[in-house]
Amino acid sequence: MIKKILVIDDAEYILESTSTLLRFEGYDVFTASDGLTGVEIASNVIPDLILCDISMPGLDGYGVLEKVRNLPNTTTTPFIFLTALTEKKNMRTGMEKGADDYIVKPYTRNELIAAIDAQWKRHTLIEKHVQEKVDKVGKSVIYALPHEFRTVLNEVINSARYINNSADTVKPKEVRELAGDIISSAMRLMKITENFLFYVSLESIMSNPQKKNMLRTFSTVEPVAIAEDIAHLIADKYERSADLYFLNNVTGIRAQISTESYHKIIDELIDNALRFSEKDSKIFVNSWIEDNLLFISIKDNGRGMTQEQISSISALSQFDRSIYEQQGVGLGLVISKKLVELHDGSFKIESGLQNGTEVIFSLHFEKAN
Numbered sequence: 001m002i003k004k005i006l007v008i009d010d011a012e013y014i015l016e017s018t019s020t021l022l023r024f025e026g027y028d029v030f031t032a033s034d035g036l037t038g039v040e041i042a043s044n045v046i047p048d049l050i051l052c053d054i055s056m057p058g059l060d061g062y063g064v065l066e067k068v069r070n071l072p073n074t075t076t077t078p079f080i081f082l083t084a085l086t087e088k089k090n091m092r093t094g095m096e097k098g099a100d101d102y103i104v105k106p107y108t109r110n111e112l113i114a115a116i117d118a119q120w121k122r123h124t125l126i127e128k129h130v131q132e133k134v135d136k137v138g139k140s141v142i143y144a145l146p147h148e149f150r151t152v153l154n155e156v157i158n159s160a161r162y163i164n165n166s167a168d169t170v171k172p173k174e175v176r177e178l179a180g181d182i183i184s185s186a187m188r189l190m191k192i193t194e195n196f197l198f199y200v201s202l203e204s205i206m207s208n209p210q211k212k213n214m215l216r217t218f219s220t221v222e223p224v225a226i227a228e229d230i231a232h233l234i235a236d237k238y239e240r241s242a243d244l245y246f247l248n249n250v251t252g253i254r255a256q257i258s259t260e261s262y263h264k265i266i267d268e269l270i271d272n273a274l275r276f277s278e279k280d281s282k283i284f285v286n287s288w289i290e291d292n293l294l295f296i297s298i299k300d301n302g303r304g305m306t307q308e309q310i311s312s313i314s315a316l317s318q319f320d321r322s323i324y325e326q327q328g329v330g331l332g333l334v335i336s337k338k339l340v341e342l343h344d345g346s347f348k349i350e351s352g353l354q355n356g357t358e359v360i361f362s363l364h365f366e367k368a369n
Contacts, residue, residue: 034056036058042074049078052080078119079098081099195335215343248286257339264335293365300358306351
């Protein structure tokens with residue numbers, strides 16, 4: 001398939017000479033003489049690579065880069081700035097904003113082709129790395145999913161079979177109880193599937209700098225208050241709201257993480273704390289500010305883990321499976337850890353066998369308006 005390249009520059013001679021050279025190299029070339037037109041073309045044709053001047057009237061190159069990165073189909077498109085020698089000192093700004101490379105004008109054919117070829121090689125390596133990650137998860141899925149699905153589906157089948165075989169004698173109360181079991185099992189199955197998909201998505205993001213940068217542009221207002229709300233919702237399912245204790249609630253801040261990602265972290269950690277501790281044992285949720293970071297701690301008094309188990313946390317692993325029933329194929333902690341690290345935070349587990357578990361994570365924050 002012929003690759004498409006978009007060239008954006010307000011200098012007519014640059015557009016003409018560069019597009020002619022690239023067409024001679026076998027590329028399908030699109031041109032724009034201003035930033036807004038370039039963004040519109042990028043949205044319509046979805047180029048494989050963009051060459052863009054920095055100094056343009058109206059929307060400059062930085063503005064084009066920002067808009068292109070916000071388009072759904074060009075968030076990871078290779079973006080190379082075309083810059084005059086006098087602008088070279090400002091290129092750090094462009095790279096920080098998400099550009100992949102820059103070429104100083106006037107450039108030779110060899111310099112242009114070398115820069116473009118470098119992007120093809122880079123993105124081929126990224127795609128290969130992502131595919132390897134997906135394949136690795138896929139192999140694990142082949143082994144893990146059948147067992148998990150069979151376990152949950154057997155519960156559904158057995159409940160449905162009982163209703164079917166006892167249709168004439170089963171009482172309404174029993175039907176309601178069995179229907180509740182079926183719904184509960186179906187929800188477990190849904191969470192298992194969603195966590196696998198979520199994990200694969202995280203592996204893809206971790207291998208893509210542009211996606212990582214975009215992920216960090218979102219924020220969550222009053223994260224500690226949100227954590228309290230989430231904790232109570234989950235505790236209600238376990239009939240354990242009275243076991244929750246909140247300490248040192250931090251207010252007036254905005255955590256630098258999307259509400260969806262933050263919700264996922266708290267949901268998994270609170271659910272683990274409740275699921276692996278006994279009713280009437282306390283769950284402590286603490287928060288504090290230290291070294292310009294927001295720290296949140298979730299501590300239970302459950303069965304805990306050994307240091308070996310903590311060190312061996314990896315996707316799709318479960319501890320003491322032959323003794324304890326676990327749901328969600330052990331991805332909850334791994335997903336939470338990856339989400340925190342994607343946002344340049346820290347994630348620490350302190351635990352001892354039969355002595356409970358404390359998970360402490362940190363996130364960057366700013367004062368809420």
